[in-house]
Amino acid sequence: MRLPRIEAAVAAVAGMCLLLTLLLGITGVLTAATAHEGAVLVPSALGAPLALPPLRAVPFGDTGWTQLLCEDFAAAVLVAVAGLRMRRHLRLRPAAGHARRLLAGWTALVAGAAAAGVWRGLVAARMVEAGPAGWLLYGAAGAVFGAAWGLALGWLTGAAALVATSGPARGSRPGP
Numbered sequence: 235m236r237l238p239r240i241e242a243a244v245a246a247v248a249g250m251c252l253l254l255t256l257l258l259g260i261t262g263v264l265t266a267a268t269a270h271e272g273a274v275l276v277p278s279a280l281g282a283p284l285a286l287p288p289l290r291a292v293p294f295g296d297t298g299w300t301q302l303l304c305e306d307f308a309a310a311v312l313v314a315v316a317g318l319r320m321r322r323h324l325r326l327r328p329a330a331g332h333a334r335r336l337l338a339g340w341t342a343l344v345a346g347a348a349a350a351g352v353w354r355g356l357v358a359a360r361m362v363e364a365g366p367a368g369w370l371l372y373g374a375a376g377a378v379f380g381a382a383w384g385l386a387l388g389w390l391t392g393a394a395a396l397v398a399t400s401g402p403a404r405g406s407r408p409g410p
Contacts, residue, residue: 239399240324243335246398247342248317250391252289254343255309259288281362281372282379283354286347286387287312304357308350316346320395332396339395344384351380 257263267285268275278284287308293299323330323338330338355376359369 240321240328243324243339243395243398244317244321246394247320247339247391248313250394251313251316251343251346252309254286254387254390255289255312258285259290259309261294264288264294277375277379280375281355281358282375283308283351283358286380286383287350287354301357301361305354308353308357311353312343312346312350314346315349316342316391319345324399332400335399336389336392336396339392340385340388342395343388343391344381347380347384348377349380351376351378351383354380 264285275284287305288294289306289309290302293302319342320338323342327334327338352373353376355372355374356369358376359372362368362372364372
């Protein structure tokens with residue numbers, strides 16, 4: 235049974251987001267990325283979350299189980315928001331062109347990463363016992379840098395959305 239286009243595109247975008255969080259959860263991938271591109275660590279030195287939230291089964295280094303659960307929750311937020319954003323686009327514009335589908339998939343990751351970044355920023359604010367202004371600033375920094383990572387990697391989710399929605403129309407029959 236083939237999924238309808240809406241469900242297929244939502245599943246493709248959510249699956250690509252999940253794949254990205256799983257890849258960042260692999261210690262070797264994260265270590266290689268930060269070793270070869272050290273500049274990505276600068277915002278983290280200022281308190282902004284690093285990259286997209288990694289999805290892991292065990293804590294990284296000495297971070298502990300609470301931090302692991304917070305990061306895994308942020309990854310779930312990213313996947314859920316991206317999927318909901320893509321679903322909304324497909325319901326409002328079912329006949330959109332290829333460029334619009336690509337952009338919708340791209341912005342789905344931007345929205346998901348920004349929402350996850352807010353959560354991660356608030357967790358960081360709690361860890362450093364920031365005051366009210368700190369909570370606001372950490373949350374805003376998380377949203378901004380999460381959206382920036384979404385902009386940088388969103389082409390992957392955009393491509394997934396484009397591939398999932400291209401092809402013959404649902405219910406059409408192949409030619410003779």
